[in-house]
Amino acid sequence: MSEDDAPSVADADIPDDVDVPEDVEPETMDSDVEESAKTVPRSVPLRVEGLRKEFGGITAVDGATFAVEEGSLTGLIGPNGAGKSTTFNCITGVHEADAGDVYFRGEEISGEQPHDIVERGLVRTFQIARQLGEMTVLENVMLAPGGQQGESITRSVLPGTRGRVVAQERELREKAWETLEFFELDHLATEYAGNLSGGQRKLLELARALMTDPSVLLLDEPFAGVNPTLEEKLLDRIHDLREQGLTFLLVEHDMDLIMQNCEHVIVMHQGRVLDEGPPERIKNNEEVIEAYLGGEV
Amino acid sequence: MDANATIERGVGFARSSTGASIVTAFGAVLFLDLVAKLAGVSLGPLETPWFGIWFGGDIAVGQFAGFIWDGIVIGVVIGLASIGLSLTYSILNFANFAHGDYVTAGAFSGWAVTYVIAGIGGLLAITESAVNAVTGLGTYRLEDADLVRLVLLQTAPLEAGANMWLSPAAIVIGLVAAAGMTIVLSLILDRLVYRPMRDADGISLLIASIGVAFAVRYLVALVFGANRRIVTSSEKLPSANLGGVIVDAHEVTLVVVAAILMFGLHVLLQRTKLGKAMRAMADNRSLAQVTGIPTERVIKSTWIIGAGLTGAAGFLLVLSQGGLGFQTGWLLLLLIFAAVIMGGIGSIYGAIAGGLVIGLASRVSLVWLQGDLASFARPTAFALMILVLLFRPSGIFGGVKTA
């Protein structure tokens, strides 16, 4: 019943204190990547080099190379079929890339299992929200944090250790409520996730991703199918989290939204990076305009 | 925590593909051993701490040829039955656990017809009786026969004269009836069970098919009784001894009929639009629907083709094996699954080839599984299936499914 004294996991999951230590990079930098490290700015948590993925003869990603800066809100745009989602899938281990490397905080993570990548702090959401419909919103959010004692059967079951599991669950629940309040989903906490609206599902997915204590979030079209009010809310939350030090890479179709909110934009076309830079530069790039017109008309 | 690490290591091992190479190496050793056995060369024993291993040995070529022929006979039946399962698996997207009982239903209905015709004295006798009945002359032959016992397959085989040599017409008509009745059964069941569930996931359909399997199997038991019986008579049946292999007329009939059916199917699917539509549906049902393929009609055709061949396979199985019980098809089901998986789900030629591989594997394995170990012939086929699933889930002949 002691909800006040929660020291053991206090450092684990609260979104408010998500804080990316600045000194991670130099420590983990090994000689292999030193060369490429010279060419990019120092604090680059995520770097993709020459990524390539084929599906039965069709090349979805064809040598994509880009980097995401620490603390940035980077937009990844491109016409349909440009390979954005496949790039996400390759970065997060859902697909195995045919060629190319992905570096996270200086370490190569290509070929790692999705769950290992999440443990490193690189977490993604999906284009079509993958809410767990037969679980409540609260359950969804409580699922996410890593290092839960009770994920071991024996500790959950045995009388001696069950107490600690329950204590951690209580702290987790508290944190879950906080996160839900942050996303203004708290009034839906006991609702089954399957009953949520499209926009609420997107919010829930972001809330859930946040509970894993990430340092870089990859959001795949977080605004698709979200009404303007919720979109506003979602954007506000993203900006809040950025101020707390999180890094975002955002796939989005809505050009205006990207141009207004991102300070760095990467344009993909036919599996390659066509151009990247600040929004003003992208807006005036003829090739980009053509790719979009060519893609949409 | 230690346990977790162990599990993790195991998972890691399974993920790597060293297993496939071990399996391949094992297969190669067996092949060399077989060659040595046939050549009568034997090396050994290679001493291990517990027992000696002999490499090679002696196996008569005639005995081996016998295994091969038996394997082909059972393999052809399995192949014929697997076509239907493979088709429904790819087009309706579920593993039909009732498929074995379709085999049983076909066998019972077909043989009931054969029994009645043969028991009365053949087509000639039936025509004669009919003519006599119409003209009022002569006698009915029908009255001599105990129809009930014939229909329920309770008459002794020789008495009924169920034999390819004695009553070929009865056998052929029975074969057609087996296919026909199985088609009717499958269409009724599709209408009642599967059609209301078209959009359900594969596992729900699979569970439903288990229910269907139970219902059909015990309905057969209710009608025909739960006892296993011998229905074909091998008396007066011509057979030939080809280099130590005894080949009888029933086995030849089976292989010939199966080959004709398979060829017919090949022509049907190559020459008509149906084949194309079926392939399209197997690939992506919603896309096929959008492009104007009449999916319900294709599904119906799938059941008709699949069930027809399955019923025929059931009838032919009994022709060659002689025995028939209400569990006959159910016991064959796993072998049929093995053939389908072997050939790659959705591939008709794969299913036929898979059937042959499974049939041959279950017989040729007897080269090594002698004496008390002979009961492991079936498990060998199952193990083969499991290995294929683990290392080449698309089937050894490269099936159509990739996902």
Added chain:
Amino acid sequence: MSQTTTDDVLAPLRRVFANDAAKVAVMYIAIWVVFYAFGNHLGYGNSGMLSLVRRVTFLAAVYGIVVLALNIQWGYAGLFNIGVAGFMAVGAYTVAMLSSPPAGSPPGLGLPLPIGVLGGILAATLVGLVAALPALRLKADYLAIVTVAISEIIRITYNSPAFSDVTGGARGFGNLPTSPVETLLLQDPTSPASEATSLGETVFSFAAEYGISQFAVVNTLYTVGVLLVLLVVYLLLERAGKSPYGRVLKAIREDETAAQSLGKDTQNFKVRAFALGCGLMGLAGIVWFAMGPRASVTPQTFRPNITFYIFIALIIGGAGSNTGSVLGGALFASLLFEAPPMIRSIIQETFQVSANPGNLIEALIPIASGNLAPLGGFLLNNIDSLRFIGMGILLVVLIQRKPDGLLGARKETAAGVPLTADTRPDTGRADADAAAVDGGETDE
């Protein structure tokens, strides 16, 4: 306002019935009442009645155990294992091999029973692990085919004459370990006629006052023991389910990719769930076949049919719910399995059905002349086949109409703490907001 008054009256009742223990208790009592009525109608005496009720209780309990084991695999983790029979066989055979007297045939190792039971559970777990490590990568329907094939391989291995020295071959393991109840109550547990221990003396003399034989006492106590095992397994799985572990399993069942993208090593969770389930299936096989009053371990017992019975029971109860599993097991064992033969006897006695046609055709022909008795007699005599046809139809209807089960709700929350509205740290706003759930904004 009468609506509210009835609500008020029913509220306490509803609250009691919302309690899982109450549901199970009511179900068992109902089963006892029904079978007592059956026995009464058929004029059973005290010992006959006891044996009738005991048998149905025993079956309900063992089904409960094995359905619970399947529920952790299928209901929680979505692993479609239809090789249950094989894993039960491993448990039953292993305990027989380890703990049977070395003098019998086939000989056992004569180890103490607890070690044997532990060994049986471990062996089933181990076989499960070996099967699971590679097979869990497969699509659900492939896993189904692989597991049923493995269970057949296991059965054929036990059946094979090649190992009959160790397994008893097709005749089964004829030399079973002594029932723990006999060890407790008899001085020489190997002979039912031996002197009772002092504890046995007390129990037997107490039972004798009600005209209950020593044999019946042993059987009844064993059944009580099985009920206790069921309780322990239930509590164990309830804890495992209502924990972060169960939560991850649920997430895997619904969307494995989502669980992975939240950092869960889903393969690891699946393997552990599968192994746990297999171990419990081994335990079920042991208490059901290897130690019971009518224990018999034969290969024929472990045909795939029994796996499907267990599935039907789980689907009746509602996959995903532990309480539903216990209820489903009890309902299946009593109403679908034990009741039909009883009902046959009752109908035969009540309506004096004596007609016994040899086959369906002979039964149907008299209908033309308005005589239904032969058909009735035929159907009653073939009630076993009818029962299976009924089960098949029931399975189809359930999966079409009520895929979440007749009794259970799949949606039990999986957490070590309650997750209701009032669990928020600052509870003040909780109730007001909870009411707004229905009116939540939608944009689709």
